[in-house]
Amino acid sequence: MKTLLCAIAITAAMSTVVTAGEVDVRLSTREAYVGQPIVLQLAIMNSKDYEQPTLPSIDGCDIRSAGTPSQSSQITIVNGRRSEKRSVTMQYLITPRREGSFTIPALSLKVDGTNKTTDPISFVATKSETGDLLFVEIEGRQDKVFVGQPLDLTLKIWIKPFRDARADITLSEGDMWNMISKSTSWGGFAERMQELAENNQRPAGHEVLRDDADGNQRSYYLYEVNATIYPKRAGKIEADDVQIVVNYPTALGKSRSPFGDLFDDDLLDRNSSMSRMLQDDFFNSAFGNRLTVAGARPIVGNVSVDATEVLPVPLEGRPENYRGAVGRYRIITHATPDEVAAGDPITLNIGIAGNGPMDLIQAPPLSEDPELTKDFKVTDEPLAGYVQKDTKLFSTTIRPRREGITEIPAIGFSFFDPETEKYETVTSAPISISVTKAETLSLDDIVGNAHRAHADDSNTAVNDNLPDLNNHTASSVLVSQTVKRSFNDWWIMFVVVPPMIWMFAMLTRYQGTVYRQLPSFRSQKTQCLIGIDKASDQPEIDAAIIRYLLRMSRGNRKLEVFSSDTQTLKSHQSEAVGTLRLTGLYQVAGEVETFLTRNSDNAQASLEESKMKAAQLVEEIDTAMQSNQKSRVKAPKSRIGKVAVQRPLGLLFAFALVASAQTVSAADAVALSTTQQQALLTEANEAYATGIEKSQTDAADAKELFSNAGRKYQLLIDSNIQNADLFINLGNTCLQTGQLGSAIANYEKALQLEPNNRQAIKNLNYANTKIENASSVIKEESWSLRGWNNALVGLAGERTITWTLAISSVLFWGLLILRLYLRTAPVWQFALLPLSLLIVSGASVAMTQTNPQQAWNAVIISDHVSLHAGDGDQFDQVFTVESAQGQRVETLAQRGDWCMIKTTDGHTGWIHARDVEIIKTI
Template sequence: MHWLKSSFILTALWGLPAAAAEVDVRLSTREAVVGVPIVLQLSIHNAEDYQPPTLPDIDGCEIRSAGPPARRSQVSIINGRRSESSSDTLSYLITPRREGSFEIPSFHIQADGESLATDTLRFVATKSDSGDRLIVEITGDKEQVYVGQPLNLSLKIWLKPFRDRQRRLTLSEGDMWQMISSHSQWGSFADRIRELADGRRRPGGQEVLRTDSEGQERSYYLYEVDSTVYPTHAGSIDADEVQIVVDYPTALGPSRSPLGGLFEDDFFGSPFNNRLTITASQPIVGEARIGSTEVLPVPRDGRPDDYRGAVGQYEIVTQANPTTVDAGEPVTLNIGIAGTGPMELVQAPPLHELTDLTDDFRVADESLAGFVKQDTKLFSTTIRPRREGITAIPPIRFSYFDPDAEQFKTIYSEPISITVNPAESLAMDSIVGSSRFEQTENDATPIRGSELLPDFTNVDNPDAVLTSQVAASRQSSWWLLVVLPTLVWLAALVVKHRRALRHCLPRLRSARATCLASLQHADDGPAIVAALRQYIADRSGKPCPTNATAVGALRTLGMYPLAGEVESMMHRLDRDAGGAALLDNSSDHDEQVAQAIALVDQIESACAARGRVRLNTAKRSATDGTSKTVAQRSAGMLSAFILALTASSATAAGPVSLSPQQQRTVLAEAAQAYAEATAAGSNDSAEAQAGFEAAAAKYQLLVDSGVRNSLLYRNLANAYAQSGQRGRAIAYYERAKRLAPDDPVLSTNLQWANARVSSAPVPSSENVGADNASSVMERLLASVRAGNANVLQAIGRTRVIVVLAIASIMFWGLLTMRTLWRPFPVWRWAVLPLVAGLLCGGLLLLSDTAPPPAWNAVLVADTVTVHAGDGQAFASVQTFRDAQGQRVRVIGERGKWRQIQTPNQQPGWVEASNVLLVGPGGRVGEWESGRVGEGESGRVGEWERGRVGEWGSGGVGEWGSEE
C-alpha cells in the first residue's frame, strides 16, 4: 500500500502541467552614446515553439541581430517536487546615430500558439565629448557640380595620438587606426574601405600639425580615403551617412594574453607586443563636416525630347546582325554607349520615339535593359524592316548634358547598310485563299511553271478545331472493298451448289446426325450394323472395322450395359441370310431401325454424362490445387496494372491546363491576330510578321493544352510559315498529315514549305529508302515507291479508294450475277473494272506497305551546332548553316539534349530547342506507335537565340555539302 501511494504521488508530480510561456525584454543600459551600440535582450521562457519577432523601426537608430539565439534549460527537484524551465534569449544591437530620447514600442511574439506582447522601453543617447581628439571632414575637388556629374570626394580623419606620460609611450598611426570601431558608418566610402579590408590593407596615416580649438598647433594622425560619387539631388553633398566612432584609449596596462592581448582582428590586426594592451577606453564620435561643394540641377531649358538623364561626355556605336534579311524578319541591333558618367544609370535611347527609325522598322515599345562592361554600357534589341527595299538602318541619336560646356549635346551613330529582300511568304499578297494553278509576273517570288500555290486560310470553328483526333493508321481498311464483294460471290457459289457441297462435305454434320441419316437409308441388317460401327468409331475416336472392336470401344468408355445391347443387336442382324437379302417385312425393318436409333440416343446421353463428370472433376482438382495461385496472380496483375497507370500518370508531362471556355477564347484571339496580320501583310511586313508570331503563340498554347487536331496543327503551321519559321511549319504540317493524310491542302502547303528549305535534298516518307539502298533491286523498288507516291498524291488517295470501290463492286457483281442467273459473256464487261481495281489496289498496297521514314524530326534553328556529347563543353562535330527545315533522325534523349543522326550518318548531340519531333506524340520512339501523346511545346521567339558575330561566318559542314 505504501508503494502504491508513493507511485501515485510521483506520477502526479511528474504529470504537473508545464508553465505557460512568458516573454520579457531588457536593455543593457538606458543611457547610450551616439555611435556606440547597446544590447537589447529578448527572453522567451517555457516556450516549445515560437517565431522570431521583427523589431519595429526606430527613427535615428540602427538595429541588427547580435547572433543566433541562446538556449538555456534547467531542471530542479525541491522536496521531491520536480520542475523544469527553459528560456531562449535573442540579442539585438541598437546603435543610435543622433542625440535624443528614443522609445522601443511594444511588439508581439507568437509562442506556443499565443501572442505575447513586450513592454515599452525608453533610452537616451548623448554625444561623447571628443574635444579636439577626433576631427572628420569631407572635401570635394569641385566647388560646383551638376546632378549626376562625377565628384571626387576625400574623407579626412584627424586623430590625436594617445600618449602614456607615465611610460613615455605614444601610440603609432597604425595603433590609432585600430581604435576606429567597427560600428562606424562610412557612407559612400564604404566600398573603398571594404576593398582595403579585402586586400588586408588600411589607409596610410601621416603625422601632421593642426590648430586646435584653442589656437595652438597640435600633432595629429591624418588618414585620407578617396571616393567618387554622383549626386542624385540638388543642394549640398549629403554627409549624414558618415559617422566615425573611435574607442579612444585612456589607459595602458600589462597584457594577460600570451599573444599580445585583445586585438586579433583580421582587418585592424594587433598593434601591440606581448607586454602592453589597452586597459581602458572611451568612445568618441566624429561627425563629418562637409565642404562648400554645391550641387546644381540639370537645366530644363533646351532639354531634348530624347534626353534620359545622362550627364558627362559620351560616345555611341551600333552594330546590326544580319544585314541581309527578308521583309519582316528580325534584325538584332546592338547599341554601345561609352562615357564618363555613372554607366549603371545610363538609359538606352528611346528607339520607339525615333521617327526616322520607326518609319522603316518595327521597334518594340519598351525600355531596354543593358549591362555595363568597363566604361561601356551595352544594349541589345530586335527590329524588323517593314517592307522590302530598305537600304540602311538610320543613325541612332543619344542626348546628354555636358557639365563642362553646360549645355545639352546630341550624338549620332553611323548608319548601317542593310539589304531587305521581299518577304518569302508575304510577297504573294494573293496567297491566302483557295489553292489554284497560276503564274503571275508581279509576284516577288517566281512561281515555277504551274506550281500549286499554298492555301493559308485558317479554320477557326471551335467545334472542328478543338476536338482531338487519333492518328491515322498506316494500314487502312481499303482492302475491305475487295474482300466483301468477293465474299458475296463466294456465298452465291455456295447457294447455287449447296446440294453438291452437302454430299461432298458430309463430315460437316455431327456423328449422331450422320448416323441417323445412314440408318434412314439402310436397306438391310448389315447397313444398320455398319452405321452403328461408324457412329461408335466417331464417338470413341478409335477405328471400328469389326463388331468386336466396336463393342470393345464401348466397354473402354465404361458403357458395359450398352455394349451388351449393341453386341446382341449386331449378332441378331448378322444372322440374316448372309446379309444380302432385303428384309421381307417392312415392319421388322422399321423396328430394327428404331432400336438402333434408341441405342444411338443412349450412347449419346452416356457420352454427354461422362464428359460432364470428367469436366467437373478436372475443374475441382484445378480449383483445389491452384485457386490460391490464381488469386495471387490476379492480385499481382491488378497491382502491376495500377502501378503502371500511376507511373505513367506521374511521369507524363502534364499539358497546360485550359478549360473548354478558355480554349475557345484563346482560339478566338489567335484567329483575330492572324486576320490582322494577314490584312497588314501587303503594307507592313514587320507588323504582319509580329502578328503571325502572336497567332502562332496562341495556337501553340492550344497544342500544349492537349488538343490533337489536324486543323489546329494546320493553323499553327500556317502561322509559322507566314512568320518565316519554316522548320516549325514543316514539323506541324507533318504532324497534321499523321492525323489527316488525305487532306490536299496539307500536301500542297507542305510541298510549298519543302521547296523553301535550303539546297539539301528533302527526304519524304515515301522515298527514304533510295538514299541508303545497297543493291539495284532496292534502288529500283525505292524508285517505284517514289513514283507510286507521286501518282497517289497527284490523283488523291480518296479518289483512288472511290475508284477501287466502284471497280470491285462492278467486277464481283458481274460474277455474282452470272453465278446466280443464266450465263452470259461476263468478261466482255468485267475486264475494265478488273484492270482499274488492280491498278488502284496496287497503288494503295505500295503506299501502305512503304517502310517508315528514316527521319522523325525537323531542325527549327538557322544555325545548329552538333556536339560530340550532351553539353556545350563537348567538342563540336559539325556546324550547319541555314539548317531550318532539314530532316534528321532523333535516336536518343538526355536532359535538354537530343542525339540526332545527321544527313551524312554521323551521330551527334544538339540542344533540344533546336529540333522538333514530328511523331504524333512529340517524343523519341513514338514515330511509328500511332499514339496521340504530348506535343512538343516549342515556343515562338527561339529564332532569336543566334549570337552576334555568327551570322554569315560560313563554316564546314553546310547542308548538302557532303556526300
C-alpha cells in the same frame, strides 16, 4: 487496477509543471554612447512553435540581427515535483547614430498560435566627448558640379596617437586604424572600403601636424579614402550617412591571451580588426610580453564637408530625347543582318561610351525617333543594357515595314556637358541595308488558291504550288483528336474473303490430292518421338534420333533421305554428335554417343526399353538446346542482323522518351476554361486576318500580328488541345513569320493526327521547298517507292485506290474459282488485268496504312546550331549545322536543357533543347 493506473497518471501529470509560452525582452543597458551598439535580447520560454518578429524601424538608430537564435532547456525536480523550462533567445544589435532618447516599439510575434506583444523599451544615447582625439572631413575637388556629374571626394580621418605614459608606449598608425569600430558607417565610401578589404588592404596612414581644438599643433595619424560619387539632387554635399566610430584606448595592460579582454561588438568576431591588432608583433612579442587594451571608450567624429555646390541640370534648351546623361559621350550602332525581307527582324546594337556614370545611362528613345519609326517597327519598351568598361551596350530588334529601304538612319543621343554647360547631341553613322519583298503571300493569292483547293471534295490535286494559308475558325478546332486512321475496315473483307472462298472451293474440288500434298506442321521433336514409337527395330530408333539432330542443326535446309542400315547411320552419327559439341552441349553429346554405340553393340536389348530411353534422351536434348539458345549471345553477322537487334532497343528507348515527354507535357499543361479557349481562338484568328490585310502595306506590323496570333495558338496547344486544324493554324502563322522549322514541325504534327490532310500535305511541301539543304529529305520522300505511292494517292485519291483494291480482288479470285470448274475457259486472259490492279492497289493501301516509323522525330527550329560532345557549352563542338532551320533529326536522349540528336548525315551531338522541336502529339 484501473483506479490505480488512473491515480498514477494524474500524479505524474500534476508533478510536471510546464509554464505556458512566455515572451521576455530586455536591453543590455539603458544608457549608450553614440556609435556603440547595445544588445536587445528577446527570450521565448516554453514554446513549441514561434515566429521571429519583424525588425522595427527606429529613427536615428541602426538595428540588425546578431546571429541565429540560441536554445536552452532546464529540468528541475524538487520534492518529486518536476519542472521543465525551455527557452529560445534572439539577439539584435542597436547602434544609435545621434544623441537623444529612443524608444524600441512593441514587438509582435506569434507563439504557439497566439499573438504576443512586448512592452516598449526606452534608452538614451550620449556622445562621448571627442575633444581633439578625432577629426573627420570630406573634401571635394570641385567648387560646383551638376546633378549626375561625377564628383571626386576624399574622406580624411585624423586620429591622435594614444600614448601610455606608464609603459612609455605610443601606438602606431596601423594599431590606431584597427581601433576603428565595426559599427562605423562609411556611406558613399563603403564600396571603396569593401574593395580594399577584399584585397586584404587598408588605407595607409602617415603622421602629420594639425591644430587641435585649442589651436595648438599636435601630432596626428592621417588616413585618406578616395571615392567618386554622382550627386542625385541639387544643394550642398551631405554626409549624413558617414559616421566614423573609434574605440579609443584609455589604458594598456597585460593579457592572458592575445584575444583577451576585448570589448563592445569586437567580442562577437574573433577576426575583427582589434583581434588582428592584438596579434601583431608589438602586442605579441617573442618574449611573451603580451599587452592588450585594458580600457577604451567610443568616440564619434563630427564630419565636416567642403562647400561643393550641386547645381540642377537646366531646363532651357533640353532636347526631347534627353534622358539624364551628364558628361561627354559618343554613340555607335551596328545591325545584323544587312539583307532581309520586309518584316523580318534586324538586330540593332547600340553602344554609348563616355565619362559619366555608365550604369545610369539610358538608351535613346527609339520609338520617339520619327526618322526611324517611319520605315521600321520599333519596340516602345525601355531597353536594358550592360556596362563593359567605359561603354554601355544595348540591343533591340527592328523590322522594316516595306521593301526598298536602303538604310537605317542615324541614331541620336543627347547629353548635358558640364564643362560647356550646354546640351549636345551626337549621332551614329547611318547603316546601309537591303530590304527585299516579304515572302508572305497576298490575300488574293491565298483566297484564290484556297478556293481552288476547296471547291469540291474530290481528290483532284491543285496544279499551282501556292500553299493554302486559310486558318480554321470553327469551334471544332478546340476539340482534341486521336490519331485518325485514313481508312475503314470494310475493304479487308474484299481482300480476305475471296481467297478464302477460292481455297474452300479448291479443297472441295481436289480434296484427296490436296490432303496428300499438305506438309506436316508437327515440330521436329514431335516427329522424332512418333518415329521412335513406330520403329520396328533398333536401327530405326537410332535413325529417328539422328534425323532429329540433323534437322535441328541444318534449320530449314532440306535433309536428304537416308536408310537405317548400320553403315549409313554411322556416317551420319558423327555429324549429329559433332553438332551438339559445336553448340557446347558436351554432356548431352556424350550421352547420345553412348546411347547409339551401346545399341549397336547390344542388339539383344529390349526394343520397348530402348524406345523409352530414346524418348527420355530426346526430351533431354530438347531441354538442353532451349536452355543453350536462351543463354547464348550471338554477334551480328550482317547489317540486317544488327538492325534487327537495334530496332527493338530503339523502339523501347523511343517509347520511354515519349512516355516521359508526355508526363512532362501533362504536368506543364495550361489550365484554360472553355470560355478562355474560345476567346483565345477568336483573338488569334482576328490577329491573323488583320495581319494578312496589312501584309502588303506594312510587313512589320503584319508579322507582329502573325506572331501575336501564333502565341495564342500555342497557348491553346499548351492547354492540351491536340487538333490537326489547330496545328495547321499555328504552322501557317510560323510560315508567315519566316519560322520555317516551327511551321514544318506543326504541319508534321497535324499529319500525325490526320495522315491525309490535304492542306497540311500541301503546306508542308511548300515549306520544304523554302528550307536550305532540304534536297536529301525531299529526294528521299519523292523518289522512293513510298514517295511514288504518296504521289499516286495524291493524284487518284485514297478512296479510289481502296475501291480498286476491293473490285480487283473480287474479279481476280472470282475468275480463279471459275477456272476450277471450267478448265477450258480462257480465264487467265481476263484475270491478268484485275491481278495487276490488285497488286498495285494492295501495295499502295499497305504502304499508306502501315505508316512506318520515320528515321527522324524532330525538326531543328534555329538557323544555326553547333553539336557539342556533351550536354553543356563547356564541351567541345564536334560539328556545326549551317542553315539548320527545318532540317529533320533524330533525338537520342534528353538531359535537362540539352538534347542529343543525330542528323541525316550521321553526325551526333548535343544541342540546346530550345533549338529543336520534337514531333509528338498525343
